[in-house]
Amino acid sequence: MPEPTAGRIREVRVTPILICDPPLLNLQGVHQPTTPRTIVEIETEAGGVGLGETYGDTDYLTAIRKVAPHLAGADVSRPGALRSVVDEVLGTDETAFAEAGTHAAGLRGKRDLAKLKASVFAVFEVACLDAWGRLLGVPVHALLGGRVRDRVDYSAYLFYKWAAHPGAGPDAWGGALDPEGVVEQARLFADRYGFGSIKLKGGVFDPDQEIAAVRALREAFPDMPLRLDPNGAWSAETGERVARELTGVLEYLEDPVAGVGAMARIHERTGMPLATNMCVTGFDEVPEAFSRNAVQVVLSDHHFWGGLRATLDLAALCRTYGVGVSMHSNTHLGISLAAMTHVAAVVPDLHHACDTHRPWQQEDVVTRPHTFEGGAVAVSDAPGLGIELDTDALADLHRRWTDSDVRDRDDVGAMRAVHPDWTAPRLPRW
Numbered sequence: 001m002p003e004p005t006a007g008r009i010r011e012v013r014v015t016p017i018l019i020c021d022p023p024l025l026n027l028q029g030v031h032q033p034t035t036p037r038t039i040v041e042i043e044t045e046a047g048g049v050g051l052g053e054t055y056g057d058t059d060y061l062t063a064i065r066k067v068a069p070h071l072a073g074a075d076v077s078r079p080g081a082l083r084s085v086v087d088e089v090l091g092t093d094e095t096a097f098a099e100a101g102t103h104a105a106g107l108r109g110k111r112d113l114a115k116l117k118a119s120v121f122a123v124f125e126v127a128c129l130d131a132w133g134r135l136l137g138v139p140v141h142a143l144l145g146g147r148v149r150d151r152v153d154y155s156a157y158l159f160y161k162w163a164a165h166p167g168a169g170p171d172a173w174g175g176a177l178d179p180e181g182v183v184e185q186a187r188l189f190a191d192r193y194g195f196g197s198i199k200l201k202g203g204v205f206d207p208d209q210e211i212a213a214v215r216a217l218r219e220a221f222p223d224m225p226l227r228l229d230p231n232g233a234w235s236a237e238t239g240e241r242v243a244r245e246l247t248g249v250l251e252y253l254e255d256p257v258a259g260v261g262a263m264a265r266i267h268e269r270t271g272m273p274l275a276t277n278m279c280v281t282g283f284d285e286v287p288e289a290f291s292r293n294a295v296q297v298v299l300s301d302h303h304f305w306g307g308l309r310a311t312l313d314l315a316a317l318c319r320t321y322g323v324g325v326s327m328h329s330n331t332h333l334g335i336s337l338a339a340m341t342h343v344a345a346v347v348p349d350l351h352h353a354c355d356t357h358r359p360w361q362q363e364d365v366v367t368r369p370h371t372f373e374g375g376a377v378a379v380s381d382a383p384g385l386g387i388e389l390d391t392d393a394l395a396d397l398h399r400r401w402t403d404s405d406v407r408d409r410d411d412v413g414a415m416r417a418v419h420p421d422w423t424a425p426r427l428p429r430w
């Protein structure tokens, strides 16, 4: 057994980084050439370090930096106790999240102080669990109740994309702006990683073009579960029409429209299963959505639901109400993927492959980046998250951050590099 004081937090290091991102298109615009992330290291009295990764945009980074010094002396074996520290330090300033409502770039639902607090807590919780697991010599999934599977399935996350960012050379993926390009991209994902499910990010082109892309995918991959996610871009009428047209083709349609009422109506009228990472993104949004049968699959995300334990709470709630659960992602590196994989390994009834953006990233801050085999990541039984920090890579990516003025994800602004008059589209767009 470790010494009683071994798990005490000696220091918390918060490092903002910029990671390269290809020109992936979505409702709002396009991903920038680089996007911010925050890496957290929690060092204990025993000398071990636990890792966490989350959003790097200014409001998150500011809040994380504010809370970090207050964690010294706390114990990594009691991460739940840090929740009150986060609540106290971030107080009641509702303006901490710079912009209310659905953020131009985030595409992940409401923004309020409670969600910011949940996100800040989450990164520290993951780092504590990693540190605690290392101290005890057990994997994080064991601290969460134990894994029920030894591999976690992820889906191919397809995007319409340009062949390159303006002024840059072509990337390893090529362009995908029509059904043929989308099928070609899906083949690359299947060949390189063996994915067995496919999600297409929609809301980029007229819905009929996106329906055509889904039909082309169905023809090319007759047995694979397919999903389409326009991030709430459509009107109720369009959403209903697409749902009817793609019934039996999609395993689920993700956020066709904005709002619980409109989602409930589409499901009621068409029977199409609907998934969300936009209209149910916090526990306070669950009662109305579930009582109106507005969502059939909640896409959990420990980064904003409040950590790994909260993800298990969400899964239990979904199980109780007969609602499916899977996982949303944003652009991320290996620390996040490790955390996603550990918690997904513990959720008993995970019936859909989880989302991940990780194949789009060419760099990492872990010494041995994860591999996808047969579309899955093997669940590590090594202590903690089962990863090691690549300190040189972290320093390089931090230097990129200090040398750049990119501080926030801004898909709308990035689109102006090609369409100078571009503004955030008004919803519903179609």
Ligand SMILES: O=C([O-])C(=O)C[C@H](O)[C@@H](O)C(=O)[O-]
Residues within 6 Å of the ligand: 024, 025, 026, 105, 106, 107, 108, 201, 229, 231, 277, 328, 329, 330, 331
């Ligand atoms: O499922 C989703 O809505 C997402 O993954 C949101 C992301 O912001 C996605 O749209 C992206 O990366 O552009």
Ligand SMILES: [Mg+2]
Residues within 6 Å of the ligand: 229, 231, 254, 255, 276, 277, 278, 328
């Ligand atoms: Mg989504």
